[in-house]
Amino acid sequence: MITAMQMRGFSPRTHASYLAAVTDLARYTARSPCELTVSDLETYFEYLVIERHLSGASCRLFLNGIRFLYLQVLKRPEFDVEVVIPKKPQRIPDLLTRSEVKRILNACPNAKHRMMLAMAYGCGLRVSELVSLRLSDIDSERGLLRVTQGKGAKDRLVPLSNTLLDALRDYWRSYRPFDCLFPSRTLTRRLSITSAQKAYRAAKARAGIDKIGGIHSLRHAYATHQLEAGLPVHRLQRLLGHQAIHSTLRYVHWVPDYREGTGEHDLVAALAVNHG
Numbered sequence: 001m002i003t004a005m006q007m008r009g010f011s012p013r014t015h016a017s018y019l020a021a022v023t024d025l026a027r028y029t030a031r032s033p034c035e036l037t038v039s040d041l042e043t044y045f046e047y048l049v050i051e052r053h054l055s056g057a058s059c060r061l062f063l064n065g066i067r068f069l070y071l072q073v074l075k076r077p078e079f080d081v082e083v084v085i086p087k088k089p090q091r092i093p094d095l096l097t098r099s100e101v102k103r104i105l106n107a108c109p110n111a112k113h114r115m116m117l118a119m120a121y122g123c124g125l126r127v128s129e130l131v132s133l134r135l136s137d138i139d140s141e142r143g144l145l146r147v148t149q150g151k152g153a154k155d156r157l158v159p160l161s162n163t164l165l166d167a168l169r170d171y172w173r174s175y176r177p178f179d180c181l182f183p184s185r186t187l188t189r190r191l192s193i194t195s196a197q198k199a200y201r202a203a204k205a206r207a208g209i210d211k212i213g214g215i216h217s218l219r220h221a222y223a224t225h226q227l228e229a230g231l232p233v234h235r236l237q238r239l240l241g242h243q244a245i246h247s248t249l250r251y252v253h254w255v256p257d258y259r260e261g262t263g264e265h266d267l268v269a270a271l272a273v274n275h276g
Contacts, residue, residue, distance in 0.1 A: 012112050013128065021065030022035045033066075034074055038081055041066065056086035094211035095254060096218065096221040102120075102271040104200070107207035113199040115171040116182050116191070120215060122268040123147075123158045124222035124240055127215050131191050133181040135172075140165055156241050161266035222267065223248075227255045229265040 001022065026033055028044055048054045048062060063083055070079035096104075101121055108114040120130050128145050137146040141164065145158045159185050160168075177183050181189040200215035211217070219240070226236055237248040252258050 001069055004068075004073050011128075017061055018065030018068055021062040021265060022069050024062070025066055029112040033069060038079060041079070041083060045085055049086060067243065094213055095219075095224055096209075096213075096217055097179050097212065098221075098225060098267075098271065100207070100209050100211070101218065101221055103207040104203045104209060105271065108199065108203040110199070112175055112182060113203070115167060116196060117200060117203065117215075117218060118164065118167060118268055119178055121218040121222055122164045122266075124219050124226075125158075126219060126241075127193050127196050130215075131182060131193055135177060135181055138165075138168065140168075154241060154243075158239055161268060163266055163269040167268075187209070220251075223251045224254050225267050226265060227251055227258050229267075230259055231265065232260050269275065 001019065003013065010018075022033060024039075025036075025044055028047060029036060029040055031040075045059060045063070048059050054062075063085060063093065067079065070076045105114055105117055105121075108117060114192065116130060119125060119133070120127070123145055125133075125147065132148065133145075134148075137148060138160065139146065140160075143160045143162070143254055145160045147156050177187075182196075183190045184191050184195070197215050200218070204211075213220070223236060223240060226239075227233070233245070233248055233252060236251070237245055240248060242248045
């Protein structure tokens with residue numbers, strides 16, 4: 001199974017989640033997965049929903065890992081059946097306004113964390129992409145940021161505004177990172193995803209904002225604020241690294257007065273955040 005995932009270029013996080021799903025299935029049934037039937041799987045998912053009270057999203061993640069094992073590794077097409085799991089609720093998240101993003105950034109006393117959160121918002125990055133950034137990913141001459149091996153093992157280029165470039169130069173002069181853009185305290189490893197999430201939650205709490213959502217809220221804010229400024233949907237799709245356009249179109253539903261314009265906008269400049 002690991003080899004099959006490696007051959008398809010799955011990310012380490014996908015490896016971990018898919019293997020955890022199969023391990024949990026084997027632990028629950030006390031049998032090898034190759035000995036199970038579709039009925040056994042149905043019983044297992046009833047257990048996940050009724051006894052463990054897992055959400056639809058969690059059950060779907062387990063299902064994806066288990067389906068991969070049976071269809072791609074064990075070559076058991078008879079397992080390509082519909083398993084009943086809770087439907088994913090369609091909710092509009094608590095979107096951050098521009099003033100709330102500004103308050104969060106200004107409430108971050110650590111300059112490295114403030115720069116990191118500004119990059120998450122100013123470039124619409126996933127947290128895994130954010131902590132993986134290296135100095136070599138910054139092309140200051142062309143004003144571009146290379147997001148290496150984002151979701152789906154795809155690289156993409158994202159515009160870096162003059163505001164962010166100036167802030168990055170100030171940040172470099174203060175911290176002098178030599179490889180990872182946002183290193184841990186030891187300076188030899190990148191900052192962890194958990195540390196980035198904690199920095200966001202702490203800044204949000206200091207800013208007095210109680211809207212639900214973690215650091216990914218900055219990516220949502222980037223997308224909606226760019227659409228409000230008139231960014232074409234197909235352009236936003238490329239900037240966010242979405243493979244399917246329907247993933248991007250959901251943001252249009254959150255901007256009811258959307259009117260398509262020309263290009264991307266410098267969102268951070270409008271906040272006038274102090275990066276010093």
